[in-house]
């Protein structure tokens with residue numbers, strides 16, 4: 001190729017390390033393994049708060065007092081039921097496609113039936129953020145039921161956000177530990193700075209389009225193998241190995257083939273992923289409660305052997321695999337569960353972007369042809 005003489009600079013591939021905007025939502029400290037939502041350490045939030053409180057915090061910047069929390073939970077409950085056309089869409093979707101593809105399209109359909117969809121006021125955008133936070137678990141549960149050949153279940157008005165999510169998926173009220181586990185999964189996945197799906201959402205909303213367009217795009221980004229979904233692979237591996245004794249030979253085989261250990265390593269954390277220990281602890285508790293220790297024991301063995309082999313800690317996806325399996329959630333649905341949590345982070349960033357908007361339009365470092373004449377058709 002005739003190289004362009006106008007090439008002027010180098011690029012930061014994947015924008016790695018580039019600070020693209022100010023944000024006050026979340027601090028991800030990769031050196032220390034620290035994750036703060038609005039200044040609060042997730043270790044403390046995980047111990048003391050519910051997902052509803054964390055969602056309110058991420059949206060509003062402060063934790064809710066009792067009245068604010070009750071009102072927020074009441075609004076979530078009120079908005080949970082799917083509009084009939086969205087339910088019909090999910091019911092009529094093919095069951096052999098990726099569940100994230102159905103979720104992406106269902107959210108887009110939900111936008112068609114929201115009278116506030118094109119209302120650009122800050123109040124309407126906040127209402128839509130809460131509505132999406134409430135609706136997505138209902139959509140995900142309906143997708144799951146339809147894939148199992150069962151009818152979707154209506155939301156249970158007196159269960160918590162997390163408890164109701166499990167109820168709508170499994171058709172029975174969850175145990176306290178199961179509901180706590182889902183609550184924790186939702187808290188820990190709710191926000192993580194300028195990850196690919198969140199940044200995609202910010203890029204889309206920065207054109208001043210509607211929130212449904214931005215969230216639909218974010219779901220599409222999360223669907224990719226390099227972003228959501230490593231925990232699906234972890235579960236597949238656990239299922240394939242199927243015994244504690246099988247872990248060591250498997251680790252040796254992956255090492256010998258220079259393979260990747262899914263659920264280990266992280267692009268930002270150089271040390272322990274601060275979310276992993278919470279999921280490990282809960283996975284152990286559910287293993288005991290279900291009297292099915294195998295998946296947890298295999299995971300502990302794998303963590304120990306892989307960490308020793310490659311000197312990388314496990315990440316959020318590792319223990320969430322066995323944990324969600326104990327909760328009766330199939331591996332193919334894990335990325336949808338992630339979306340049901342990350343919707344809060346996406347919307348918080350969308351609202352933050354809109355509050356001080358500038359269209360996001362980076363520059364390409366052009367490396368193509370220098371200007372050249374268009375040859376006649378016969379001369380090409």
Ligand SMILES: CC(C)(COP(=O)(O)OP(=O)(O)OC[C@H]1O[C@@H](n2cnc3c(N)ncnc32)[C@H](O)[C@@H]1OP(=O)(O)O)[C@@H](O)C(=O)NCCC(=O)NCCS
Pocket residue numbers: 230259260261262263264265266267268310312315316317
């Ligand atoms: C998350 C991930 C993409 C980060 O990649 P990264 O930013 O390149 O990570 P690092 O810079 O720490 O990698 C340094 C080296 O360790 C290797 N490494 C990192 N994670 C590894 C893993 N899980 N298994 C085996 N080797 C790994 C890399 O291949 C790299 O070696 P190379 O340069 O010789 O190829 C990577 O760790 C990975 O693919 N993990 C598995 C998938 C996963 O669990 N994703 C969920 C993340 S929350």
